[in-house]
Amino acid sequence: GPKVLQIPSHQIIDMGQMVTLNCDPVSNHLYFYWYKQILGQQMEFLVNFYNGKVMEKSKLFKDQFSVERPDGSYFTLKIQPTALEDSAVYFCASSPTGPNERLFFGHGTKLSVL
């Protein structure tokens, strides 16, 4: 079936550094999402993105976070600077034509901030 690819699968960085998480969504999908899952906790919505714009973001989407998808390439989540509490697994998802459609999730990127 359709696949969402996330690169890298694991990223280790020092606190204060910048990190970019990359997501290659399903090719004809129009809506893109990031979710964050801290170990032992539920997966939590961060942000969704459509037509080049953020549609909604949660309180977890701090000022240090940003998303973009330049020219239909990767959908990226950038954190600058990183903090210890940013350590989590970040899941990218996409959906074809609108909210509440089936979300297709990637395998996740495990981010470890030291």
Place this chain on the structure above:
Amino acid sequence: QQQVRQSPQSLTVWEGGTTVLTCSYEDSTFNYFPWYQQFPGEGPALLISILSVSDKKEDGRFTTFFNKREKKLSLHIIDSQPGDSATYFCAASVTGNTGKLIFGLGTTLQVQP
């Protein structure tokens, strides 16, 4: 405060048995409830979903039941197979919004041969 609660946290059933997972929610405006299945090392994948206008939806061995009055739903797996061993997440959202899903903590299911 968790808006979506799942129980049990983990469950072991024998092959061929029936698995029942339950979920409850707080926000009465939620009207879309998907169940996602996640295998180790993979992302969650949609298994089955139900809208609040329905009380039951079936897809093969998987059936989800919805009780609006009690704000509860359940996922039943009949003839459980070892390949069903995974973590199951209940989620909720409001249709027509931006697609923000509220997830539960998940139930880890182990089906023993």
